[in-house]
Amino acid sequence: MKKTMKRTMKRTLLLALALSGLTAPSSGLIREYHHVQLRKSWSDAQSYCREAFTDLAAVEDQSDSDRLLSVLRGPGAQAWIGLHDNKTGWRWALGEEDFLDDYTNWSPGQPNHKNYNQSCLTMTSSGQWLDRECRITLPAICYYDKGPAQFILVEAQMTWHEARAYCRSRYTDLASVRSRSENTRISSLVTVYTWVGLHRTTWAYWSDRTPNTFSNWNQGQPNIRGTAVDSCAAVGTGTGLWWDVDCRAENTFVCQKVYSRQRQTFRLRLRSKADLKDPAVQQQILDQLHQKLEQHGLDDFKLRWMRTLHREQEEEEEGTVCFYRGGHLLWVGSFNRTFEALVGHLGE
Incomplete structure (x- = not known):
């Protein structure tokens, strides 16, 4: 009887995980913007950001631009971002x-x-x-x-x-x-x-050496001309549009904290009459999750099973799988007898 139950459990779990979906990983860095309310030249702002955060802000796409605008304060002013025109980069x-x-x-x-x-x-x-x-x-x-x-x-x-x-x-x-x-x-x-x-390519790189492939210049910008002026980009705090400004001017500035990670989302659905308190069942789930994650390009990780209870429904027991990578807890997924868990993975 016990062997039959385990064979049934195995077939049920295999079917459930075979039907589960994994989204493709979205690439790129996670940038956290901070509008610093100090007035400095562009180069001094760069030094401050590198010491206190990661660097002056880089903007790679419209999503970054929208998030940058959301942290800006003081409409009608300008704030340094990490773009400058390197006139020696021939x-x-x-x-x-x-x-x-x-x-x-x-x-x-x-x-x-x-x-x-x-x-x-x-x-x-x-x-x-x-x-x-x-x-x-x-x-x-x-x-x-x-x-x-x-x-x-x-x-x-x-x-x-x-x-x-x-x-x-x-x-x-x-x-x-x-x-x-x-x-x-x-x-x-x-x-x-x-x-x-x-x-030379004008406005080629951000301060953190990210190639510049996106622009959000205000109309008529950039427009500084002549060797006497070193050109740096500032963002309009009310519009999010960029201006070509003398790097020696003193403005507030936007720093970025960069997390070198990829974001990946998993949606898993499992229906089973198996007893989730059974260590064999727990190991079966972990083994199949491990296999699925490896198939989608993840490596160097560990899965760990924990048992928890619903506070509202203490009679319904739930399992929790913890995802560790590089010694860090990256996500926690919950499992009960019928569940749908959406968990986010931040990879190194």
Whole structure:
């Protein structure tokens, strides 16, 4: 009789867990925003946030933007967030290598960032370098590394990005200039302003080095121009829209506390006449939960069974499964004879 009951219990549990659903994990960091009511420059605010929290606030999507707005106080003001325009972050198109200043030939006063998006390099017939808006159309110098390396003048008028695509499709890439001799060779081909491969991405990274793929600029922003001003982003406390502001200005600021975790939700339904006080039943449930969690990409965790009682219905006994990972209790799920438990898992 006992063996029959265990076989029935096993079939019942297997059926119930086979029908249970597991949602796909949502990726990304959990950001907790804090509006600090102190007035500091952007760099001082960054230092404060890194000491007291994690960093200045980063905003990766509209959900982050909405939550950021919800913590802002004092309508009509501005508060620093973690975005700034790194005007030294130049890179060569070929290999996307960082520009290390080993060799430069900037014209006096260059780069001058005359317009906030002057972020692509041109060369003159004298070999001098100037930054220009990437959207204007100019000839280009391509580089070809097959056989004897050579530079090729392309006289067709193209934007910088069109020129890069053209050079990559027909040669190797837009030309890099890493020595005086290369600069002389290229300038000998040039008669008017001509594209070469140096460029930078404006407003590319947040303070915590998260790539910037989302924007919420106010109309006409960003608009700071010129080398005298270092540009940082501030959020309007009443609107949540971003403004391009001199980094030396003093504003309140938003810090973030970041939890490097993934959120995952499990919905489990079990109907069984099995006795949940029976250790064999409890182990059967734990074994099958363990298998299900592993099938959905979780590892390095432990499941533990605890027994509890409903306060309102003390005659109905309930089981509780505790989920441990890395020594930390992450979620608790409740089980009674007929149950539906929704539990949240915060993974490391």
